Amino acid sequence: DIQMTQSPSSLSAFVGDRVTLTCRASQGIRNDLGWFQQKPGKAPRRLIYAASSLQSGVPSRFRGSGSGTEFTLTISSLQPEDFATYYCLQHNSYPYTFGQGTKLEIK
Amino acid sequence: EVQLVESGGGLVKPGRSLKLSCTGSGFTFGDYVMSWFRQAPGKGLEWVGFISSKAYGGTTEYAASVKGRFTISRDDSERIAYLQMNSLKTEDTGVYFCTRVDYDFWSAYYGPDAFDIWGQGTLVTVSS
Numbered sequence: 397d398i399q400m401t402q403s404p405s406s407l408s409a410f411v412g413d414r415v416t417l418t419c420r421a422s423q424g425i426r427n428d429l430g431w432f433q434q435k436p437g438k439a440p441r442r443l444i445y446a447a448s449s450l451q452s453g454v455p456s457r458f459r460g461s462g463s464g465t466e467f468t469l470t471i472s473s474l475q476p477e478d479f480a481t482y483y484c485l486q487h488n489s490y491p492y493t494f495g496q497g498t499k500l501e502i503k
Numbered sequence: 504e505v506q507l508v509e510s511g512g513g514l515v516k517p518g519r520s521l522k523l524s525c526t527g528s529g530f531t532f533g534d535y536v537m538s539w540f541r542q543a544p545g546k547g548l549e550w551v552g553f554i555s556s557k558a559y560g561g562t563t564e565y566a567a568s569v570k571g572r573f574t575i576s577r578d579d580s581e582r583i584a585y586l587q588m589n590s591l592k593t594e595d596t597g598v599y600f601c602t603r604v605d606y607d608f609w610s611a612y613y614g615p616d617a618f619d620i621w622g623q624g625t626l627v628t629v630s631s
Contacts, residue, residue: 434548439621440540442618442621445617446613449615485548492550497547497548
């Protein structure tokens with residue numbers, strides 16, 4: 397199975413900060429990676445697909461990059477509605493696997 | 504509007520069965536792989552399995568934790584994907600989500616709709 401190591405596991409930041417979340421795959425996964433935002437009691441919301449393509453309707457402050465084994469999600473200027481948990485998902489091979497999540501909290 | 508709606512969750516005793524449904528609307532349901540995920544209370548997300556479109560033979564794949572106990576099927580005429588869960592365990596407790604995936608098995612290419620739409624989830628509680 398491909399292991400996805402997501403870091404940090406939690407992060408406190410101010411509104412307006414720039415933050416970068418990282419996912420590392422235990423083996424190469426091309427660009428078969430998505431980033432998801434989840435708020436308590438809600439379904440995951442896809443932000444980024446194919447590692448770097450922005451989902452329609454998602455603000456441009458979200459940016460995904462990477463290929464192979466190293467991926468990042470950058471939020472350029474945090475807004476109050478961005479405080480949530482973020483997951484990466486690899487779908488290069490079965491079983492599909494998620495990172496353990498990054499909980500982004502307001503400082 | 505493109506939408507997925509899960510239903511069928513509830514409280515069930517260990518060892519019993521439950522069948523979940525995922526109903527799609529606003530898109531050509533039969534063209535998509537349908538995948539199930541779950542989330543235990545306070546935990547992260549876990550892939551459960553998927554069923555391919557009929558064009559690719561309705562092939563299924565499952566996570567090791569559910570293989571042999573869970574079965575995914577589909578009825579494209581009703582636009583429903585099912586998750587039949589047998590021999591349920593307490594560790595199967597969680598919210599179950601479905602999502603669509605556009606995937607070409609021949610070229611191993613994922614399209615832009617892969618995992619874009621999720622249902623609201625349905626809660627399954629396995630407890631005596």
